[in-house]
Amino acid sequence: MAAKAPDRRRNNPPSHGTTPPVFLSSSSGPVKPKQSSRPPDEIRKIFLRTGLISSVTGSSFLEIAPLKLSVSVLGPRPLPRTSSTPFAAQAILTTEVKFAPFASTVRRGYIRDSSERDLGSRLYQALVGAIRRELYPKSRIEVVVTILDSEDEGDDVNTVYIEEGKTTVETKFWDAGRSERALGVVLAGCITAASAALADAGIEMFDMVSGGVATSFVDEVSLKGKDRGDAVSNKLYVRDPAIVPPEGKAPLATCVLGYMAARDEISELWISGKVGTKNGTAEMDELVDEAIAAARSARGVLNEASKERVKFIVDKSGTAPPTEGGTTDVEMSG
């Protein structure tokens, strides 16, 4: 950190460089993380509200357990009139995802890192097909996601465990699918919240996209055997998985998707991990179906949030539901 050139636009940390706190746990091993009592086919409760930011066209705030994120939609607004701007017959969509520096266990930098850019491009893929961009020529729509808090990386990644009588320091390594699961939950939340914000902005879409995520787990014992992943029978699919795997289970694969429920279309699909091919695409289909089911559940929340917002606007404006266009013409006399 100290070797980096200082950021001239921000206040910089002391030149010595600082390290994140390292915890010492002399007890016998890590504390067992608490298991959730949620059934595997149930997603966590989603809090979603739109229209909280008055100074932008559309906005939403989403909360799923520890994940908290805020989305604002800027535009559609005209592209800058410079000679380098090409003509755009369709609206140009840009998506940005940024974690707050304090959003995860490892403190994030101010400049977007590769995982944030990756999330941004996936969010773009999920949304770009849903927006009727041809209705907004020569303009741009910006979707900005700020993640304030996440489940990312777990709480005790910096814990050092010292065994009795030994002086070796070992950092615990997490199971392989952990970061995919964490990012998957974040991405699914981003997709759902961004659609809500786009709807709040009044941008025309074919359908609202909702995000869903599912992970397949197998017994840890069977994973250690030689034919890993082949035993389809004992697979456990968890929708909207928490960072802590179920007791005695090891993750196989995680699937995140953006799903348009009314059209039954998938706009973005991201599968990582091991999906067996012995039975053709059956395994993958199962996983995708689980993720779709999770997305359908999220869609219910999305619908409710949009309805709530419309109701709020109607209540505020008085009596009638909003008319076509929503705005009244200004009368100019004289």
Add this chain to the structure above:
Amino acid sequence: MVSSSRIQCKGAADALGYCHPVRRWWVGDDDDDDDDDGDGDGDGDDEGKEGVAVNASGVDKSHACELVAISPYPTAEATWPSSAFLLGSDLKLKPKSKPDVEPCKQTTHFQMLHFEGSLDWVFLPVLSTSASLVSTKPLFSPMSSLTPQVDSGESLPPPPPPLTFSTSLFRQISPALYLQRHLLHSPPTRPNGRSPSQCRDFTLTTNSLSHAHGSAVVRAGDTAVVCGIRGEVLTIAPGDDPSRFESYHSSPTSATHACGSRGAGGASWGGLIVTNVELSTGCSKKYPLGPPGGLAQTLSDQLHELVNVTKLVSLDSLRIYDREDYSDVTPNAKIKGYWSLYIDVLCISLDGNILDAAWYAIVAALKSSRLPLASWNQTEERVFCDSSLYHPLSLRRSLPFTTTFALISLPHSDDNGGGTTVLLNDPDSYEEDEACEFLTILSTTDFEIVEGELSRSPLAGLRTRVEKIEKRGGCKIGLRQIESCTHQATSKAARYIQSLMKEQLTPI
């Protein structure tokens, strides 16, 4: 854009008698510009002969703009024959060197000027100095002046009926006037319905984030900020002298101070607390995405400065000693490291007065921070933290609070008998756009509890001490106004302390 060093901007609105949001530029043509004339002969000759007040001067030769000529506007400028008057905010002038630039004369009385580029500006007819045109009425309304008036006097067309706009349109096209009309009303009311001394209601939530050591969310009206604090450990290298972390600021002669905190990171106490503000979160239409712009940098710096100047955090709670037992810190305990605090303020929604909101969030987040107990481990030779024991930060006893006012200058009117300045407490972004400057008061107040009940106002300010007044700009305000501002600051601080008490952060 007109960007010559010799072009001055004058408040011409008064002279014109109407108020129009377009900025007016005056190009001064000094008496001593004979040499300029020599340069501008090719263009300037004709005008000179005809006695029309046109001259291509007042601009640096290096800049070489073809200029703008003009008109003594009937009243004051009649004695200033070669002054130039430009109307418009986005003008592009042709380089003087181009031979095809010739002033195109419509009549002897009017001078049209060559401009390139946008036509957003209103053409200003050039008037001769003939006395017949001298009138006290504005000759053109902003919208109807595109056709120069050819005849001087007898056959003036009847003035068009004045344009009227709906309130929302008025608000959009002439914000300054809209605001003035509101404030001149009695009692003065701001467009958002508040009185000038009234601040917005705010809500405060602390420790809602799981990964930060301390956090706060402050929402004041439509401005919402999130502040998160993360502590990291700075270990002192073996040969290092810890005493240089102990002073609040490094000495002015040191290189670290010279390049400021943005430089290599001053190894001073000030360097231990790193404050940054992030505005590129899509918090407002006006603020661009991308790296921090001017406002974000200014704010980061101001808040960084405030944290350091006020000595908000006591150094005691940041030291890490070489002993594990914290019950008795003896003087011979050696300092092995420090906690470095990263204070990050994210603006979620921006509607004015971000400084106050950010400062409140910082104070509340610091108040709610719990750092793990850290100590030096001799065998591992590094600092370890205890995962079960946490300690709060010790802040200074009386907390300082900022209160920001926007200064709006009102024009002359019969009521106030001259231009006055109105101070708006806790401005929103609409008012901020029209404010000529800002006044920020940093004050501390000692309070006592009057009644035990939290719902009413239980606090009474005992003594208010102003720690800092920041006022940049040239508006005049009286001592009395500053005094009333201080009172408002006290009442705002009382409300803030109250909300901190509700969060059970300050036992008074």
